[in-house]
Amino acid sequence: MHGLINRAIQGFVSDNFGAMRWRAICRAARLEDCEFESMLHYEDSLTERLLDAVAADIGVPREAVLEDIGTYLVSHPNVEALRRLLRFGGESFVEFLHSLDELPERARLAVDDLGLPVLELRDVNVAEGHYRLCCRFAQAGFGHVLIGVLRTLADDYGALAFLEHRGVVVTKAGEAIETIDITVFETAFAAGRSFDLGAQAG
């Protein structure tokens, strides 16, 4: 797994629960080092152990942890850069949803060895704001992170949206396909957060 992903988990735990809690979780997950490097790669199994340890420590299901990580990634001031990069995807929430197809390519432009899920947005009923997002990745769970990201970004854009995880199918090749149903009720529900193109974060 790319270090950025492990680093996101580290940031989520330390920024929300403190460094002591993070070290305790690392011990529980039998990690040798509590500090992940954003630009290195780590064993996939290590990330799995880590997520289980976080879920056990916080006392919520793993899916909830993943969703909270998604929320953290686009709302916490320490990771403001990521929110900005995502907002480049579109002027409105719907436009942003359509830019999700390009997400892996956008990520590669920034960090060329960062493997992200393949995303595909289908228009189910545009007039009623229904969309379906398919997320294909080597591991299951990314869909829940996406729900956290999308729910928070909808707020960010000032849109009102409803999101639902429709489950995961594992293909014969071992690839996990997760489906998310999205309903956008109003695109201008609230003022949202501003996005100034020229103001670089950090």
Added chain:
Amino acid sequence: MRQEQEAEFHGLLDLFCPMHALLGPEGEVIHMGATFAKLVGGEAALGQGFLDLFEVLRPQGCETIADLRAEAGQKLSLRLREGSRATFKGILAPFGEGAAINLSFGISIMDGVRDFGLSGSDFAATDLAIEMLYLIEAKSVALGASRKLNQRLQGAKIAAEEQAFTDTLTGLKNRRAVDHVLSRLIERGGPYAVMQIDLDYFKAVNDSHGHPAGDHVLQQVARILVEETRSGDCVARVGGDEFVLILDGVRGRDELARIAGRLISRIEEPVPWRGAQLCISASVGIAIGEAGSRDGGAVLFDRVDKALYAAKHAGRAQFCFAD
């Protein structure tokens, strides 16, 4: 152009080139795209002379609409006369008796977007400006992460070097290792011997044959020192051409003298180097830490230093015992 056609034409330009303007025969702005309007302060700019709003940086000497029309199809570089210092790229085509001109930010896109408070909808959907801004920002975030990693690795490298006991050129022990070994021996008590070896004529080799030759000589000396000592002895390079041997266990003055003599004569054997013969020699100071001695490392090194000085003073290629 019929009115209907003209409206269609303007609509097309507005959509495809939001940073364009149409100029009349006197160079006055007669129509402009929405983003162009943001650059020049809105509708009030209609009717003003394009060259009163913009300064043409290149090609130089563009002062009139006729000059501008003469540069049709050429790449222009422009700047606003007031406000932002951002530069624009431009291209112009004759249009009626005036001209049509289209602008872009080129490399100063960051400044431009900030100065004029532009957003995604200010650029044509086909314009790569937004992707460009994304890329600039994404790269600077990624570079920041890489830089942090490099700094941490650099710190770790320095820490590792500080803790190292090895001289990287010769593979011998270093000064840190000598201090470490000696303090252990002093704690345990003697007997042991310390030899300090200083190369003679080494500087001459370095000066006349270059540093690679000097390094080669140091490596040969290191090999000789290792061959002439026992595996339990500590052999270290402690300075440019200074070496220290710490010989553990009882060895009489005679044996130490024999070792020192052999070392000097072997070091004096010429070393072949790219067709030349490199000749050096060595001076040796020897101090013995007697059984039951309570001398600290500083005292011992002071004694061995004096012995080395005496050896040097006695002419090169000598060894000398501390009293």
